[in-house]
Amino acid sequence: MTRVIGVISGKGGVGKTTVVANLGAIFAQKYKKDVVIVDCNVSTSHLGLYLGMYYTPITLNQVLTGDAEIEEAMYEYHVSGLRVIPSSLSYSDLKGVDIARLKSTIKKLFGKVDIVLLDGAPGLGREALATVRASDEVLLINTPFVPSTMDIMKCHQVATEIGAKPLGVILNMVGKEKYEMTPKEVEELIELPVISNIPMDKNVLRSLALKMPVVLFSPGSRSSKEFSKLAAHLLEEKYEPDGWVYNLMKLFRPKSKK
Ligand SMILES: Nc1ncnc2c1ncn2[C@@H]1O[C@H](COP(=O)(O)OP(=O)(O)O)[C@@H](O)[C@H]1O
Ligand SMILES: [Mg+2]
Numbered sequence: 001m002t003r004v005i006g007v008i009s010g011k012g013g014v015g016k017t018t019v020v021a022n023l024g025a026i027f028a029q030k031y032k033k034d035v036v037i038v039d040c041n042v043s044t045s046h047l048g049l050y051l052g053m054y055y056t057p058i059t060l061n062q063v064l065t066g067d068a069e070i071e072e073a074m075y076e077y078h079v080s081g082l083r084v085i086p087s088s089l090s091y092s093d094l095k096g097v098d099i100a101r102l103k104s105t106i107k108k109l110f111g112k113v114d115i116v117l118l119d120g121a122p123g124l125g126r127e128a129l130a131t132v133r134a135s136d137e138v139l140l141i142n143t144p145f146v147p148s149t150m151d152i153m154k155c156h157q158v159a160t161e162i163g164a165k166p167l168g169v170i171l172n173m174v175g176k177e178k179y180e181m182t183p184k185e186v187e188e189l190i191e192l193p194v195i196s197n198i199p200m201d202k203n204v205l206r207s208l209a210l211k212m213p214v215v216l217f218s219p220g221s222r223s224s225k226e227f228s229k230l231a232a233h234l235l236e237e238k239y240e241p242d243g244w245v246y247n248l249m250k251l252f253r254p255k256s257k258k
Contacts, residue, residue: 004106004116004133005234006040006164010151012122014141015172017046018204018214020119022224025213026231030078030242033114033235038073038106039087040131041121042097048086051077052211061088063105065096070108078216083113099127100199103134123151124158135164140192143173144180153190168195175200196230198223 007016007023008255024037037048048056056075062068063085073085088094109116110130118129132138138159142152152169159166169190171183175196183194201223207214216225219242232239 002110002113002116003208004109004118004134004136005167006118006120006131006138006159007141008120008123008128008131008138008155008157008159009122009148010124011143011148014122014143014148015170015198016122017041017050017119017143018208019141019170019198019227020117021213022215022227023231023234024082024084024117025078025080025215027115027117027235028078028082029216030228031162031231031235031237034081034083035115035117036083036085036109036113037117038085040089040102040118040134040189042099042129043094043121043127045087045089047084047119048089050208051213053077053084053085053086054089056086056088059086059088059093061093061097061103064098066098066101070105077099090184090204093165099130102130106134122255124154129158129162132159132162132164135167137167139167140169140190142169142188144171144175144182146181149181149186149189156190156192164193167234168193168250170194170196170198172198173200174198195233196226198226198230223254237245 007020020037024035027033027035039045058068058072063070077084118131121127140152141146160234165256169192199222203218203221204214207217215227229239
């Protein structure tokens with residue numbers, strides 16, 4: 001069965017694209033899942049940029065105008081086999097794009113892949129709601145601050161109304177500062193569990209400059225470990241730490257007697 005998970009938020013800049021790129025990479029590389037990540041933020045698309053994919057002659061835009069099939073807009077990113085459907089970087093390619101076609105477009109992937117991750121547009125406008133409508137489940141991306149949390153409350157309500165199952169809140173860019181909201185405070189306001197706390201980590205910005213997900217660039221970093229834990233949680237797998245420190249430790253671990 002194909003899982004379609006929308007990654008959404010009310011506020012922009014909270015980490016949706018980062019979460020999509022990193023979860024996609026872990027699902028594909030570590031769990032050997034057949035994964036497609038889709039840039040559904042067609043008006044201000046970033047997913048392709050985050051992965052260094054600048055030359056993509058066919059994009060989601062042409063699929064949404066009816067000029068291409070979804071398979072034609074799919075590109076392999078990495079040896080792991082992660083596949084990406086980018087949106088166009090060109091303003092002129094927005095002409096004729098019908099975002100209402102997103103749901104039927106994504107449906108064409110049903111039964112063909114294991115997981116589809118949708119990188120949503122922020123807010124509650126047409127573009128953002130199209131992602132919720134195309135999703136069976138949603139991840140709500142938040143930061144530990146009041147404004148984004150208030151917006152997430154609305155996203156939760158909208159997702160419930162549309163019938164997309166909220167999987168929980170991901171608190172991103174957590175600094176554990178006194179002025180930040182705690183996960184408990186967020187949970188009480190939104191009435192959903194906080195399923196991941198991803199730290200504010202410079203490695204995420206370094207990885208962006210190198211155009212690769214932090215989980216591939218720096219698997220041992222604090223943010224990568226949290227992304228790995230989150231991926232295991234979403235797949236209902238046991239979390240196994242990775243990264244070079246862990247692999248080194250494994251080499252020296254005494255072998256168990258049979
Ligand atoms: N955990 C993090 N630590 C540091 N920087 C982050 C983290 N998560 C995201 N960022 C940075 O924040 C910016 C916005 O993230 P992005 O994923 O584009 O948000 P959105 O898709 O919600 O607009 C990017 O520059 C990204 O590299
Ligand atoms: Mg984004």
